[in-house]
Amino acid sequence: MSHQLEAAAAGRPPKKTSSLVKGLKKTWPLHVLILPGFIIAIIFHYVPIFGLIMAFEDYKPWLGFFKSDWVGLKHFHSLFMFDESVQVIWNTLIIAVLKIVCGLFVPIVFALLLNEVRKTGIKRGIQTLVYLPHFLSWVILGGILIDLLSVKGGLVNRMLMDLFGAKPIFFLGDGDWFRFVVVVSDIWKEFGFGMIVYLAAIAGVNPSLYEAAEVDGATRWKQTLHVTLPTMLPIIIVVATLQLGNVLNAGFDQIFNLYNPLVYSKGDVIDTFVYRSAMLKGDFSFATAVGLFKSVISFVLIVISYRMAYKFANYRIF
Incomplete structure (x- = not known):
């Protein structure tokens, strides 16, 4: 309350707590509850997307993603040949x-x-x-x-x-x-x-x-x-x-x-x-x-x- 009075005296609009912050204060236990599932989804569903780069490489496990030869759309052509x-x-x-x-x-x-x-x-x-x-x-x-x-x-x-x-x-x-x-x-x-x-x-x-x-x-x-x-x-x-x-x-x-x-x-x-x-x-x-x-x-x-x-x-x- 005192901060709002000081802001009004200085001619500045009072700071309002955003609705997002208010909502998080009420629902943070639910967010914590869903966090493990969210982390698992990131690890097993989104991180592996990086592996799609293999489709455009002549991938060799001992060379890795960054040292394997880049072949572009070669494998996609082979798919239909x-x-x-x-x-x-x-x-x-x-x-x-x-x-x-x-x-x-x-x-x-x-x-x-x-x-x-x-x-x-x-x-x-x-x-x-x-x-x-x-x-x-x-x-x-x-x-x-x-x-x-x-x-x-x-x-x-x-x-x-x-x-x-x-x-x-x-x-x-x-x-x-x-x-x-x-x-x-x-x-x-x-x-x-x-x-x-x-x-x-x-x-x-x-x-x-x-x-x-x-x-x-x-x-x-x-x-x-x-x-x-x-x-x-x-x-x-x-x-x-x-x-x-x-x-x-x-x-x-x-x-x-x-x-x-x-x-x-x-x-x-x-x-x-x-x-x-x-x-x-x-x-x-x-x-x-x-x-x-x-x-x-x-x-x-x-x-x-x-x-x-x-x-x-x-x-x-x-």
């Missing part, structure tokens, strides 16, 4: 698009079917069962699938032979079958988690709309078609557009735990290709160039998807 790398990009697009399309359609259908179950106990039990695989890692599920789909003694092949007299199928050794296994197993693992969003959207439907439709003589199918689906449409558009950013993410964990050299031609994706190039072949510069290419394209797609989500569904984060 090698038949193997081009095939990897196509594999990634095919597998990722199939996962996105099927992963969007299956949860919607299952949510609509589960919504028709009237007994709460049965409904919750089914929801728990289909949601459970989401919490299992691909290390565990990969081992289970390898045993189930084995040519010799695998449960699936034994059933095919006993029930239909079919010959054993090499699911994890044939490229086409491998893609099928990858897409189906990914849907089985994740559709229960994705279904929760649509069940929440269905729960938000005004019951009076169903009552009005029933009065007009609409069957359950007609109510679903003209009431439930239109109400779910905004969230479907949001999920579909946001999935656009995952076009180049075919699932490293899953494919790494399932694939083998027999299916490289149709099952190898960008992430596994980068891993083999860097960790097994020691070609760090080329692997970094491939990873940077994927990251830039994914970033552009994410920006486009968020703009589309805002335009068509009025969805925005900020």
Whole structure:
């Protein structure tokens, strides 16, 4: 108070404590709480960005970043010249698009079917069962699938032979079958988690709309078609557009735990290709160039998807 009186007597405006300082005085414990996570994010997500310089060098670990020869865009040219790398990009697009399309359609259908179950106990039990695989890692599920789909003694092949007299199928050794296994197993693992969003959207439907439709003589199918689906449409558009950013993410964990050299031609994706190039072949510069290419394209797609989500569904984060 005395400082304000002295300032007024001297003809100077009194000093005011900034709102930022006042806010920090009240919320500093929260900032301290978030500090460890912030430091970890800086160390593991931002500091490694410096390593992208390897994409423009003929990097040698014993020479380091500053003494390795600068080659410019050489590795990016090689990315599109090698038949193997081009095939990897196509594999990634095919597998990722199939996962996105099927992963969007299956949860919607299952949510609509589960919504028709009237007994709460049965409904919750089914929801728990289909949601459970989401919490299992691909290390565990990969081992289970390898045993189930084995040519010799695998449960699936034994059933095919006993029930239909079919010959054993090499699911994890044939490229086409491998893609099928990858897409189906990914849907089985994740559709229960994705279904929760649509069940929440269905729960938000005004019951009076169903009552009005029933009065007009609409069957359950007609109510679903003209009431439930239109109400779910905004969230479907949001999920579909946001999935656009995952076009180049075919699932490293899953494919790494399932694939083998027999299916490289149709099952190898960008992430596994980068891993083999860097960790097994020691070609760090080329692997970094491939990873940077994927990251830039994914970033552009994410920006486009968020703009589309805002335009068509009025969805925005900020």
